[in-house]
Structure formats: structure tokens, C-alpha cells
Amino acid sequence: MKIIIALLSLSLTATIPAQQIPDRDTRIDWWRDARFGMFVTWGLYSGLAGTWNGKPVPSDTNLEHAQRMVNADTYTYAAQAIPKFQPKKDFATDWARLAKQAGCRYVVFTTKHHEGFALHDSKLTQYDAGDILNRDLVREITEALRKEGLRVGFYHSVIDWHHPQYDYTRAKYPPYPQGNIAMTHGPRDHNRYIKYLHAQVDELLTNYGKVDIMWWDYSSFGFDGDKAWKAGDLMAMCYRKQPHIIMNNRLFRRPEAGFSMDGGADLSHPLDPKYGDFGTPEKYIPDDMDAKMDWETCMTMNHTWGYSEHDHDWKTAQTIIRQLIDSASKGGNYLLNIGPKGDGSIPQPSIDIMTAVGKWMDVNGEAIYGTSKSTLGKPAFDGRITSKGKTHYLHLFSRPESGQVSVPIAGNKAVLLADGKPLKVTTAKDRTTITLPAALPDPMASVIRLD
Numbered sequence: 001m002k003i004i005i006a007l008l009s010l011s012l013t014a015t016i017p018a019q020q021i022p023d024r025d026t027r028i029d030w031w032r033d034a035r036f037g038m039f040v041t042w043g044l045y046s047g048l049a050g051t052w053n054g055k056p057v058p059s060d061t062n063l064e065h066a067q068r069m070v071n072a073d074t075y076t077y078a079a080q081a082i083p084k085f086q087p088k089k090d091f092a093t094d095w096a097r098l099a100k101q102a103g104c105r106y107v108v109f110t111t112k113h114h115e116g117f118a119l120h121d122s123k124l125t126q127y128d129a130g131d132i133l134n135r136d137l138v139r140e141i142t143e144a145l146r147k148e149g150l151r152v153g154f155y156h157s158v159i160d161w162h163h164p165q166y167d168y169t170r171a172k173y174p175p176y177p178q179g180n181i182a183m184t185h186g187p188r189d190h191n192r193y194i195k196y197l198h199a200q201v202d203e204l205l206t207n208y209g210k211v212d213i214m215w216w217d218y219s220s221f222g223f224d225g226d227k228a229w230k231a232g233d234l235m236a237m238c239y240r241k242q243p244h245i246i247m248n249n250r251l252f253r254r255p256e257a258g259f260s261m262d263g264g265a266d267l268s269h270p271l272d273p274k275y276g277d278f279g280t281p282e283k284y285i286p287d288d289m290d291a292k293m294d295w296e297t298c299m300t301m302n303h304t305w306g307y308s309e310h311d312h313d314w315k316t317a318q319t320i321i322r323q324l325i326d327s328a329s330k331g332g333n334y335l336l337n338i339g340p341k342g343d344g345s346i347p348q349p350s351i352d353i354m355t356a357v358g359k360w361m362d363v364n365g366e367a368i369y370g371t372s373k374s375t376l377g378k379p380a381f382d383g384r385i386t387s388k389g390k391t392h393y394l395h396l397f398s399r400p401e402s403g404q405v406s407v408p409i410a411g412n413k414a415v416l417l418a419d420g421k422p423l424k425v426t427t428a429k430d431r432t433t434i435t436l437p438a439a440l441p442d443p444m445a446s447v448i449r450l451d
């Protein structure tokens, strides 16, 4: 019996053939319905807030890479950053409430970013919240999210600038902090880092109950998958621990896994489950109405993922709401980032944006949740369409001068979601024309439900 179990567990940790991965449609169903999630980029860099030695870090983007941008070794970095990372009590409750209020159905948060600092209480390192703060921030966050009924996603960086065996000469991107100083401690044994990576993910998937998403970040061309991370084994372990889990495609970076050669997303073919479940366009909504794989755009509200006190260039709530609509109208999800400060508090502009999105979603959520891309193609009016079976949602960004919009399908009932009032429809054979009120109710986007 023991031998059989040993053999079984051996075969389970070997690279998984795609057919052994639990059925994707079953696993991902809730996520396709959800359409909208919150991303949280938070770690030691958050306390630095884009400032190093009293001066702004020379970048207005990706401040979660502060260590790299100031070329600091891990000890110098930690010495400045740790004292500034002082999460206040119950910070996670505020995150969870905000996400819920905004209409997000799930939250993906950083369990470890490229700097290597683990937000959980890890037995494998002292560079973690357990040792440094005597807290388990991953537990605090997951519990707060679950209290609000939100699904839980773990962002986990496979890149690690702290681990002494992470071989930055092979893992070229992003560049290693102080990478110009060659191998000061002798050649690195990357396999030892891979063991550590797997063991930490094991902790994360063992000790925190149900985890809905693993959000990996990220690989380079030529150094990805099994070669870089023993990805097959890693994914097999995830399915063993959490059979229903879904994952993004960033343990890989190759055309078959949904990447174009310029490094962007290529959604034009189906994604084999052995590469993950969804593609990850970053900071843009693809133009493509014909994506052949599930996808999720991750988006910042200003320029940076991690908090910066210098970046005040915020998108408007209108832009954000329309991006959410745009994603849904093309069949994609929208993962909207916040970058809390070192004490866990959320920057006010982010609170304002999330609140505005929530107000819009309260009225118009049914035009986002559970919808698919527009089955009527691209609209002829200024706006977008989402579809749900025989119901179509017309998201109007402005009022056409004609005072009418028309769509290529015969419909019989149109109402504005804002007030539930029926609008006049005229239906020719395969076309419906809807007469609009003198003014549209919502400058963000006014939605008409057409049955």
C-alpha cells in the first residue's frame, strides 16, 4: 500500500499531461461570470513610496521595482524599507469592503513580489511577515476577503531578488538589482531556488483554505516553464492541493502560451491548459473581438502598481468604468489595481475611483456580470455592447445627434437601467431602432437593456 501511495504521489508531481488537469470549463466558470476583480500590489516597496534616500526613485512607473531602480542589494534595501512597512490593524477589512462596494467579485493580491519578501508566515525564510512583523498578512487578507464573500487570488512572483540561489544570469528579466556586479557569492544553484519556490507555494496552498486563483509573475523568452521553474511539477502540485484552482499563463513566455514575440499578449489561438487558463494583457484592453482564449486585462489607476507618493496622474472614474465595459464587451475580465501605502491604507484617489465604479455597478452590474462579448459585433454608436443570451446591453458613451441608436437584431423591449423606463423601439426585420430620451442619465455610460 505504502509503495502504491509513494508511486501515486510520484506520478502526481511529474509534469502533468494536459488531459489530467481538472476540466477548465468547470474551474473557470465563476471567473467568466465575475468579469471584474481588484488587484493589490503591496509589499516592502509600498513603505518606500517611490522615495529612496529622500529623493524620488527615477521612474514614474513600476515602483514595486524600487530595489532594482536604485540598484540596492537586498540588505541595503530591506534596511530602508522594513521600518516603513507598518501595516495598521484591520487594514485588510478596508480593502475587502472597498472591493465589495466597487462590485468586484474577486481580489488578487501580492503574496510575494520580485523583492522576495513573503507576506505570509513562511517557515522557509526569515524574510517574511512572520519573522519581521510577527504577523501573517496573507491570513489577515484572505480572512477579510472571505468575510465579504470575495474569491481569493494569490499573485506570486517567481522572480526573487532576495533568494541567494535565484540565478539572475539565466533569469534575465526583469534585470537583477546590482546585476552588473558579477556573482559576488559564486555561481548560483537555481535548482535550490526552484525547491524553495515550490515549497513556499505549497505553504500558501496548504495553510489558507480555498484559493481560487494563482497569478504567476513572470517569465522571459528562452527562460520559462520547466526550464526556469519546473512549471509542470509546480502546476501539478497546485491542482493536487486545490483541484478547482485557475492560473494565469505567466509561468511561460512563448507564442504557444499566449505571448507575442514583442512580449505582449497574443490571444489568437486556444490556450492549452498545461500553460494555464487565461492570457494576461497588461495595461491595455485588446482590440480583438475574436480572442480564442480567456483573458484578463490588469490595469493601474495611475502609472505605477506599487504605491508612489510622486505619481498623481490618475485616470478618471469615467475612463476606468469604460475600460471595464470595453473588456466585458470583448469577453475579457478587468483586474483593477490599487497600491496601498506602507501602513496598508488605500490612496484617496483610488478610494474615489472604486466608489464611483461601485455606484455605476449598483445600477448597471447586470450588464457586466455573466455577460459574454457582444454577439452583435461592434456597435455603430459611441459605446459598447455586452450580451447575455437573447438579452443585449447597449452601453452609451454619448448621445448621438439623431437621438436614436440601432442594432442589427430584432428586439421588442428596451429599458434604461438607470430608471427602468421603457424606451420606444421600432423593429424592422433584423434591426431595432431605439429612441433615446432628450438627455442620457449617466455621463460614465448609460445602459439600455434590449430583450
Ligand code: GLC
Pocket (backbone or CB within 6 Å): 041, 062, 064, 065, 174, 217, 218, 282, 298, 305
Ligand atoms: C509586471 C511587473 C510587475 C507587476 C506586473 C503586473 O510583471 O514586473 O511589477 O506587478 O507586471 O501585471
